[in-house]
Amino acid sequence: MSHFARRMRYVVKRLLQAIPIVIAIVVLNFFLLQLAEGDAVDVLAGEAGSATPEYMAELRAKFGLDQPLPVQLAIYLKNVVVFDLGYSFRHEMPVSELILDRVVPTLLLMVSTIMLAVGFGIVLGLIAAISLNTWRDTAISIFALITYATPLFWVGLMLIVVFSLNLGWFPTSGMENFAMFYEGWDRVWDIAHHLVLPTITLSLFYLALYTRLMRASMLEQAGQDYVTTARAKGVTENRIMFVHVLRNALLPVVTMAGVQVGALIGGSVIVESVFAWPGLGMLAFEALFARDLNLLLGIFLLSALLVVAVNLVVDLIYSSLDPRIEVS
């Protein structure tokens, strides 16, 4: 079998493995939210001030909330398949529409964050490893150590204080300046301008993580036998570092990048709320306090799908880096 066919089989296998996990997540979240005291009707009734029990019962019947749990779950699962995620009582909109509205900003933030964190993390880790025990290594290690310990929301606030309030370089919040009615490239530029601080904020922690991992991974690989073999062949140190060691050292970093996607979405809740970035994270937070069950379920499902999708991309990259995939 060719390497390519094997890679494809591996990716298909991973895809199939993801399906039960996604289903399990939907079921888990559904039950968790059932555990919460009060449902959407309580919230609606609370907002309306006074509501008669009869009216509330009527509402519950209308939304299917009076059905037994398994029935509610079965209905929900069936609807999920056709991407009917139900209706948000708070926003008076179908959940799928609400979510799709917000998914692009979050994707934008995540993709730019992953690229920044992984890209710079690899470069910094590489520099630290090849200039081991010099000032460069020390500086990078200290930087990584400190950013690794900094809470995201605090970094965001401090960046706002320095770069928005004092220097005025970047906007404090939002994704674009609607008042200006930008179009075309102007709009792209405007969004990119808004994206800078949230991306830096969200990526700092992961940047530190990948830097440290990359450095450790490089150092570990540099001690392997095949490096001695390469030296014994008379291969230059540059090639040893940048071809032999680098490719092996990237493997754990790529794996980790996949593992961290879930955590990244968690981080985006904080970052989105700090910068008022109109993404899924903020929507989830709003939904939580409004007890908007359907909306929350939808967001969780989508973020799980997002993680699965990004993991698949990571698997693809991994399979092109490591020929041994089918062994493990």
Place this chain on the structure above:
Amino acid sequence: MTFWKLFIRNRGAVVGLGILALITLMAASASLFYPEDPFSLAGQPMSPPGENGFLLGSDSLGRDVAAGIAHGAKTSLLIGLMATIVAVVVGIVMGALAGYYGGAIDNLLMRLTEMFQTIPSFVFAILLVAIMKPSIESIVIAIAVVSWPAVARLVRGEFLSLRNREFVQACHTLGMSDIRIMLGEILPNCLSPIIVIGSLMVATAILIESGLAFLGLGDPNIMSWGFQIGAGRTLLRSAWWVCTFPGIAILLTVLAINLVGEGMNDALNPRLRERT
């Protein structure tokens, strides 16, 4: 002892331990220096640091930032430690069973941890706290719930490799019981990585706790650093100090714990240290 000698050879770890000792001291003596409730009005609102008798300034309600930091230290350390202990205990039990017995238990656990890796863990923690209503217990439970899979995976891996080690097999040929093999033979041999991951988890737990409190999901009766920053958010323009100092407190604490954790790692795994 050799562990101690190896540990103090690492300068960062010693500095970390020093900072950690100071923070612990601060937490322990908070009620001594600031006997008042940190939520209470202590003087002129919006005082900059050093003015009106406020070491680190006051917020818009006249609450003393320094008092909040001192009392918040208690919260952070307490929640960090408790959540970690719960997570480590659960993780050890699950990981040990999965790694030792393999088969269906192992399969189930691996699927479960995979699921936890797919769920955005911080969002999950938010959800749990919100469902259970914010309180110290619910925060501890939420953090433990999202943290234990990492321990379980580690312990599983260790048990998996150790259970095939010849000294364990020798115990089987003696007819030793499973529980005795797990507790008496295998567990002592994987304590070092558990201690290391546990110490680093305290740091992560403190970060999660501060994040929750920042979003308003902290225990409303207890002062915490995340809450201070969250409350000071709206004052960024006029009172930078309200957000800045608690953030530095979090940073220092987490940094110190990470340093100590790494120092322990180096001291407990001398082989790794030699490589660098």
Place this chain on the structure above:
Amino acid sequence: MTRLLEITDLHIALPPESQRPYAVQKMDVHLEANEILCVVGESGSGKSLTARAVMGLLPKPRVKVSQGLVLFQGEDLVGASDERLRDIRGSEISMIFQEPMTALNPVMTIGTQIDEVFRFHQKMPGRERRRRALALLEDVHLPDPEQCLKAYPHELSGGQRQRAMIAMALALDPKILIADEPTTALDVTTQAQVLKLIKEMQAAHGTGVLFITHDFGVVADIADRVAVMQNGLVVETGTTDQVLRRPTHPYTQGLIAAVPDLIPRPPRPRSSEIVLQVNHLEKTYRSGGGLFGGKARVVHAANDVTLDLARGETLGIVGESGSGKSTVARCIVRLNDAEAGEIVLGDTDLRPLGRAAMRPFRSQIQMVFQDPFASLNPRTRVGKIIAQGPTMYGASPEEAKAKTLELLEIVGLDAGAFERFPHEFSGGQRQRIGIARALALEPQILVADEPVSALDVSIQAQILNLLDEIRDRMNLSMIFITHDLRVAAQVCDRIAVMQRGKVIEVGPTSALFAAPKQDYTQELLAAVPGKDWFAKEEPAIRVQAE
């Protein structure tokens, strides 16, 4: 005329916290073109570091040459610049290593890794490099060279990987080939083939080979001259004939005496009492597969295995890696569960017994393990390790302690060992502790799984003697698993040869050695390194190793 390689007064300094200041001291050795010099020594003798020093591959800055010269055709390599060394490495002097799996980059194809040698030493068009790489793979007798170029290391077998390494090392026709234990990780038949290949390539190109090994059998097969190292000192040099037949240094004499010869032990009368009967044992392993994975690989590790063990005899189970010999041993001690067949001890079939039902029989069959470092819990004191068994079966602490002290004496350790931890002991001593633990339950049957293969040859002899002694003293029956026919010849009364899960031949050792019935057995016997030398050796010059 300048010599090809001349090492004079070489000192390799170790870091300050090491056990001794120098890894290698006052070393004087030379190598001519078209000869094979074997540097032989036990672990820690400094032989591998010598090889690395020649290549300028010492783990700098912790270990370095502190004194002496390494002259390659008159040019000093110790003081040579990095650029010059890089030029020489791979083109003039090249090297092959012990473990071909880790010595090859796992994420690069064999083709790319061979190609690097050409690219970094000569200007050559890509097509020409490819043609030469193919020719090389053909030279080392790799099947389907085209496919090999595209293969990754994990897709080749151990022997094939080592052939690829040799191809890479010989790509530019170097003047010197340094081989650091190149066959230690290989099975014996593969080892024979690789040794033959090295010899063939060396003769064809007139290469000077510096061959590092611990195995005198390999030395006998391949060397023209020999240098024997002990604790960093060269204690003896000479032609192979001189060193092997008339060793002058006591250390060499001891080492050579300790090499087990292929002469089977004199037959002893076999008791008619059968203590253990294994009938039609079956065990399969499945890997891969699962819910979504493709086809599962099924390995038949024990396929209709039938054996019997008489009181007081030692039955050897011999085979190469993957033959299923360890699986059979593990099934017998019930570490693995066989799927079918019988394991009859006395008149009980142990195979179907559950854990609780098995417990009373545990003490009857005990096991000695291969790896003396992995077989003792590093966090438990030796006394407790040995006493654990008796305590579990109801002995009082005093009884258990008395028993332990007695056992320590039997296995030749002093009573002080009781309070110490395993890491304070050497490999041979640890193996003694492992034996004491197995004896603590006073078993009838001892199953020893490669008990000496992790040990240096002089220690091997001591442990084998100890096992022999114990067997007679305690009237034990023993099942002895080994890959090494020389060891088997020394201790086994009868031998069962296993291949791919099947017992293909069983018989008394002397009969089996004299007239092997199966081709595979003949192949195994033919592959034993140094068999011609050591078979002819006079017992008269045997000197006690201890």
